[in-house]
Amino acid sequence: MIKAILIFNNHGKPRLIRFYQYFPHVFLQTEDMQQQIIRETFHLVSKRDDNVCNFLEGGSLIGGSDYKLIYRHYATLYFVFCVDSSESELGILDLIQVFVETLDKCFENVCELDLIFHMDKVHYILQEVVMGGMVLETNMNEIVAQVEVQNRLEKSEGGFSAAPARAVSAVKNMNLPEIPRNINIGDINIKVPSLSPF
């Protein structure tokens, strides 16, 4: 079972946090606790060299003897899955790859900015891949198709802004090719490179 999925950048800023279990020794899983878990995980993962294996024993907060951290580093982002011993390490590595490729397809050459500004969409995509800590769907096209139908459903209702103007929703369309994908805003200017075949 997958216990938690975390995405954070090279400086430890969280981009997605999803817990599928409340860790028993963490009495009150408040926001503070969550941030502490992120910090500890970032600390463990960031000091790993690039040529060591992608598996780690968990830290004291997110850990316990049964838990492992399986992570992948893509340009500026770390994707960390905390799993228990029932999951195969190699399988989870594959799963991370599938998830990232799906994000790439949904956002068209996804980069960190997309994750920042569309955190809710990333959650929705993740929901089609992992549910209740278990793998739901691994077929990328299937996932993308389902997400797109639901997005269209939202759009037809007017979307978030609730402003009924169609023009507004047109501007929110992410697929405009002219929008440069690697906007240089401070430190976030690196695209996720074409994902290496696995």
Next chain:
Amino acid sequence: MPAPIRLRELIRTIRTARTQAEEREMIQKECAAIRSSFREEDNTYRCRNVAKLLYMHMLGYPAHFGQLECLKLIASQKFTDKRIGYLGAMLLLDERQDVHLLMTNCIKNDLNHSTQYVQGLALCTLGCMGSSEMCRDLAGEVEKLLKTSNSYLRKKAALCAVHVIRKVPELMEMFLPATKNLLSEKNHGECELVPQLVRILKNLIMSGYSPEHDVSGISDPFLQVRILRLLRILGKSDDDSSEAMNDILAQVATNTETSKNVGNAILYETVLTIMDIKSESGLRVLAINILGRFLLNNDKNIRYVALTSLLKTVQTDHNAVQRHRSTIVDCLKDLDVSIKRRAMELSFALVNGNNIRGMMKELLYFLDSCDPEFKADCASGVFLAAEKYAPSKRWHIDTIMRVLTTAGSYVRDDSVPNLIQLITNSVEMHAYTVQRLYKALLDDISQQPLVQVASWCIGEYGDLLVSGQCEEEEPIQVTEDEVLDVLEGLLVSNLSAAVTRGYSLTAIMKLSTRFSGVNRIKKVVSIYGSSIDVELQQRAVEYNALFKKYDHMRANPNPNVAVITIHASNSTEADMTDFVFQAAVPKVSRPNPAQIIKCLCFEVLIHGFGLRMRIKLTYTLKGSPVQDLAEVNNFPPQSWQ
């Protein structure tokens, strides 16, 4: 009141903050705005506000005041509202808040909604954070959805059902019939399941290229992996099932392409399955060979996973794993810390009488160059292996010396008495040992275990040292004074621990019966009679007493002074108090007069039949008294002859 700002705007604003304090201020301002907006019960902007709240929650700011709003969103008719509402519920709520029960009714309605995506949302939420009460209430709805023809919903319902069963195990019965149907064929009991799964797996492998389900050319790897895992569970203690699986497992193992990671994941799962079920030995050897191939893979993840699995099987399939010994030993030189550790553990498991010399060479080399975190474990492992399989005493002593000199400070405390015991028993090596240890001391006195063992040896066999009796190697020329210089150096050095000083003082004392220059020793001992260290002081005073009261026995080259030093240490975590050590010897009347010597703290009767001693230990541990009785019979003959 102006319309609440959009999520994107909030994110942009927050990102312009240059300090944590600035960010906090912005967030607080926005939270206040959101709160007032919630108070106004405005339906249009609620989802926007909750989305912003979720973003702030991710950054670490409290968002609990949005919990009820999520519930309102879930109850709305719009899909957009429901979507963000359910997400909020999953992120902000859990079963410890009573609020979550209010969702039950909404979820129930949504499970029967006309739009499948709403049903999907409800299933997802229930499957993620449903409490046992909720699961009990809604199990029936989930079970209904398990039988739907809509595959999208069926999958979600299945995972939701797993969560329900985890929370309320008694409900498992309810789901069994539906689960069986999920495998799309009628079956009569569990044993039918295996051939069926085998058939499915076969189809997957043989079906060739199927574009929808494949990943890099292998048909639906995730399904294959899941089936393999299921086979593993079914075949674990069942001979018949295991037999039925043998062929297909062999087929998967040989046919899966390993050029991409997916192939490796399937192979790995196959290996695990073969290991866990009652497979035939040929299959097991095949599995281990696959693991051996993994070890040569460039991908460090594969190597790590292979080493972990080999470690699990080395006890049961020892010979098969032995064949890959050289590859495993090569992994000791890997850069990755986790791989090195696994390789070290595995190497120790593979050491036997045949390969001890070669393996030890590699392991000692590893000990030299490894990180400090490994040294203690490696040293212990080397000692254990050497003890079990040493081909000769000389080799054994050399190996110990090597460990002590290269990793002397990492050796565990209890190894010192063990080593001393070992050295004592290798009678013919005494001269060689003491010479080597002396030379090691000349080089380096910082490693305490080494120094302790060396002092003890010099104290015991110092006479062999100065008389140059070594046969194994070129004897060195060393005078009594030089030896005493070294030992005294240990006493005064800042590098020596208190225990080490005790060892060296005792050694100096022992040499008073072996060396001729007794006066110097007397002087040293008397100086320490006033040492600040209580332990040293006590020893020195008692030794002084020996000099005064029992000096007449010194004339005899083989004095009957048996100085027995007891080392007692408390290795439990609790304190030990009231420690009393008692020793007694049997009185035997015999024609020759027995000589009774008062020595330090107890009486020892020495007679022609050998030295026997009965000891009694009493102490208090964790408040309760403990008593231990024992008889000691194995004093070395030199002590009483």
